[in-house]
Amino acid sequence: MTPRTGARTSVPAGTTPRAGGTSVGGTAIHGVPGPAGTILRSERVVWHLSRPYLGRLVGAGLLAAGTELAGLVLMATATWLLISAAGRPPLDTLTVAIVAVRALAIGRGVLRYTERLAGHDAALRVVTEVRTRVFATLASAGRPTAGQRSGDLLSRLVSDVEAVQDLLLRVLVPAAAATVVGLLAVGGTALVSVPAALALAGGLLLAGLALPVLAAVLTRRTSALVAPLRGTLAVDAVDLTHGAAELAAFGATRTALDGAATRARELARLERRTAAASWAVDGLGVLLSGATSAAVVLVALRTEVDGVLVGVLAVGTLAAVEAALALVGAARQWTQLRPGLDRVAELLADPEGLATTDATVDPTGATAEAADAATDRSGPGNGRVGSRITQVTVRYRPDAPPALDQVSLELPPGRRIAVVGPSGAGKSTLLAVLTGAVRPEAGRVTVGGLDLASFSGEELTRSVSGLLAEAHVFHTTVRENLLLGRSRATEDELTAAAEAAGLLDWVRQQPAGWETVVGEDGGQLSGGQRQRLALARALLAAPTDVLLLDEPTEGLDPHAADRVLTSATAYAGPTRTVLLVTHRLSELEAYDEIVVLDSGRIVQRGNHSELVDQPGWYRDQWKRQRGAELAYPAPRG
Numbered sequence: 029m030t031p032r033t034g035a036r037t038s039v040p041a042g043t044t045p046r047a048g049g050t051s052v053g054g055t056a057i058h059g060v061p062g063p064a065g066t067i068l069r070s071e072r073v074v075w076h077l078s079r080p081y082l083g084r085l086v087g088a089g090l091l092a093a094g095t096e097l098a099g100l101v102l103m104a105t106a107t108w109l110l111i112s113a114a115g116r117p118p119l120d121t122l123t124v125a126i127v128a129v130r131a132l133a134i135g136r137g138v139l140r141y142t143e144r145l146a147g148h149d150a151a152l153r154v155v156t157e158v159r160t161r162v163f164a165t166l167a168s169a170g171r172p173t174a175g176q177r178s179g180d181l182l183s184r185l186v187s188d189v190e191a192v193q194d195l196l197l198r199v200l201v202p203a204a205a206a207t208v209v210g211l212l213a214v215g216g217t218a219l220v221s222v223p224a225a226l227a228l229a230g231g232l233l234l235a236g237l238a239l240p241v242l243a244a245v246l247t248r249r250t251s252a253l254v255a256p257l258r259g260t261l262a263v264d265a266v267d268l269t270h271g272a273a274e275l276a277a278f279g280a281t282r283t284a285l286d287g288a289a290t291r292a293r294e295l296a297r298l299e300r301r302t303a304a305a306s307w308a309v310d311g312l313g314v315l316l317s318g319a320t321s322a323a324v325v326l327v328a329l330r331t332e333v334d335g336v337l338v339g340v341l342a343v344g345t346l347a348a349v350e351a352a353l354a355l356v357g358a359a360r361q362w363t364q365l366r367p368g369l370d371r372v373a374e375l376l377a378d379p380e381g382l383a384t385t386d387a388t389v390d391p392t393g394a395t396a397e398a399a400d401a402a403t404d405r406s407g408p409g410n411g412r413v414g415s416r417i418t419q420v421t422v423r424y425r426p427d428a429p430p431a432l433d434q435v436s437l438e439l440p441p442g443r444r445i446a447v448v449g450p451s452g453a454g455k456s457t458l459l460a461v462l463t464g465a466v467r468p469e470a471g472r473v474t475v476g477g478l479d480l481a482s483f484s485g486e487e488l489t490r491s492v493s494g495l496l497a498e499a500h501v502f503h504t505t506v507r508e509n510l511l512l513g514r515s516r517a518t519e520d521e522l523t524a525a526a527e528a529a530g531l532l533d534w535v536r537q538q539p540a541g542w543e544t545v546v547g548e549d550g551g552q553l554s555g556g557q558r559q560r561l562a563l564a565r566a567l568l569a570a571p572t573d574v575l576l577l578d579e580p581t582e583g584l585d586p587h588a589a590d591r592v593l594t595s596a597t598a599y600a601g602p603t604r605t606v607l608l609v610t611h612r613l614s615e616l617e618a619y620d621e622i623v624v625l626d627s628g629r630i631v632q633r634g635n636h637s638e639l640v641d642q643p644g645w646y647r648d649q650w651k652r653q654r655g656a657e658l659a660y661p662a663p664r665g
């Protein structure tokens with residue numbers, strides 16, 4: 029299997045420089061900046077996702093080319109009409125030209141309208157697909173210790189995914205149209221005068237190639253700074269609104285506002301710089317357009333082209349160069365869109381994964397292995413081969429003590445394993461290693477017998493997922509939140525998952541039932557209801573290999589917690605591995621193995637009765653909790 033270094037990597041929040049790469053607001057998305065040297069990686073991901081809609085996109089490109097062409101021919105015909113009218117040509121010739129001008133003027137509008145319809149139809153279909161995948165991947169990846177925050181989620185779900193739409197509508201379609209129109213304009217001019225066509229080709233190359241490159245270079249530097257700054261401001265906005273009460277309570281509102289204002293000013297400065305550079309390039313474009321037209325006229329006059337046609341060529345050249353100058357805007361857009369595209373691509377797939385889809389020969393045999401693995405992973409709960417964590421060490425910062433220190437864990441199919449230990453022991457980090465959100469500095473992780481690095485983001489989500497710390501609940505209905513776990517879940521499947529998570533009774537009590545809107549980040553739910561909703565969604569996702577449960581009963585009273593843990597564990601079925609992280613030691617008798625972590629190391633392991641029999645953290649903690657819970661009144665009824 030080909031190793032994919034850097035495809036999904038670690039070193040969480042705060043360790044990644046703010047500018048560049050794949051970081052948003054100083055928080056790394058899956059860890060680190062995008063791998064350098066993977067040329068057009070993001071575009072390849074978009075290409076892969078757009079393939080089913082290629083016919084529609086090509087149609088939109090042709091309509092755009094038709095629109096530009098109609099504009100160019102309209103200008104040329106109108107010019108011919110104006111100049112030749114003075115010479116009193118035959119009336120029928122004039123009539124044809126007049127009708128052609130009207131038809132082109134109307135046709136251009138109609139073409140523009142249909143092009144917009146077709147282009148948006150194709151782009152929105154692609155974006156819907158991308159958004160669904162990003163949504164589902166984020167939902168099942170939860171919020172790992174790598175520190176994804178609401179600002180990141182917002183940024184990804186809105187602006188980053190829109191970058192895909194802009195790439196298609198504002199870069200690819202206009203670029204294709206400009207290329208087609210440029211070629212046809214040069215061909216048409218060559219019919220009149222080949223030297224004039226060469227002059228036009230020179231001007232078009234400068235306008236359609238040199239200026240876009242210049243625009244891209246000038247824009248790149250500022251947009252590399254602007255994109256992360258915008259991400260930081262998105263995080264600021266979330267912090268300032270969601271955390272307003274806490275900031276006010278601690279007297280920190282002014283400092284937080286000042287920080288955000290400084291960043292906003294910096295953003296405005298960078299945007300002014302970008303605008304000045306754009307203005308200079310646009311000015312050059314206007315000069316170039318005039319110069320090309322003058323050159324074409326001079327060359328045409330020298331080659332003794334008819335006077336009326338010289339006028340037509342002059343105006344036609346202006347129109348053709350203007351169409352080519354659309355590439356300047358496309359190049360600018362492209363440069364600005366790249367960070368967003370990179371983040372989407374980083375989340376959804378890896379270039380090797382996409383490349384191997386089409387590969388026919390792979391000397392390493394990686395393709396065949398990946399294909400077999402994909403087939404094996406296609407059904408829920410295949411669980412034939414176990415997963416394994418071997419000698420894994422994770423460090424969040426080079427100078428920090430390891431969050432996990434040479435941890436090894438067998439995860440055979442069907443096994444129930446609980447990870448317990450004091451706060452900060454490394455429990456959530458262990459889960460983050462399995463979801464690929466954190467990459468170990470040493471050790472190996474295999475899932476279903478395959479190295480974790482060989483999985484694309486989506487494949488890994490299908491194999492390993494579950495309820496992770498502080499899972500995000502979306503501002504939509506209960507049903508929509510649950511369907512993120514499994515988009516085609518039937519009513520029975522929704523009911524079963526909700527029942528296992530202890531949510532069903534509550535749903536049935538709501539006037540709107542499954543259609544109850546839960547508020548932003550589940551704000552209209554109690555802590556326990558929110559947790560049950562997130563758990564039900566995680567259960568519905570039904571990963572094929574390992575179901576992760578990070579504190580699934582947090583916020584529930586002890587009696588409800590016991591019931592929910594038992595039903596959620598049973599829901600996982602006989603072939604899936606369950607890896608539970610919990611602070612509650614009750615109900616762990618049903619677990620095959622309990623691992624006690626402390627400061628990143630495994631200090632005890634065994635089943636419940638073995639651990640209760642030996643002195644140590646587990647026995648002390650269990651006794652303490654049991655004493656406290658015995659005093660907790662059982663709910664009436």
Ligand SMILES: Nc1ncnc2c1ncn2[C@@H]1O[C@H](COP(=O)(O)OP(=O)(O)OP(=O)(O)O)[C@@H](O)[C@H]1O
Nearest residue numbers: 040041173174175424431451452453454455456457
């Ligand atoms: N994003 C991060 N950046 C830096 N250090 C981190 C990050 N996430 C976790 N850590 C550190 O790693 C160690 C393990 O954290 P982890 O969240 O895995 O512990 P835990 O056992 O799940 O804790 P808890 O039970 O409180 O949730 C802690 O010392 C923590 O401070």
